Amino acid sequence: MAAGGLGNLIDRLVKGTVTDFFCTTFVTFPVFNVADILVTLGVAVSLVLFVRMPDPDAADASCATGDKSSQEQPHG
Numbered sequence: 001m002a003a004g005g006l007g008n009l010i011d012r013l014v015k016g017t018v019t020d021f022f023c024t025t026f027v028t029f030p031v032f033n034v035a036d037i038l039v040t041l042g043v044a045v046s047l048v049l050f051v052r053m054p055d056p057d058a059a060d061a062s063c064a065t066g067d068k069s070s071q072e073q074p075h076g
Helices: 002-015 034-052 056-065
Strands: none
Touching: 002 034
16 A cells, blocks of 8 residues: 555656556546555455454453363374
């Protein structure tokens, strides 16, 4: 996200405007640039990581109760 934001900021400071250059013809979609792609991918990855993040309260509760179902059992 930072790379995309920085790319747009540099365009804005140097040229006074952000240059968009990807224009799709197979689907009606706004014109965009690489920085926009990076921002969008950064947000998407952040959302996926946030949703998949383990609940720290659940881990603390299993440790406090001695629940070993989520911990590796020794062999032998």
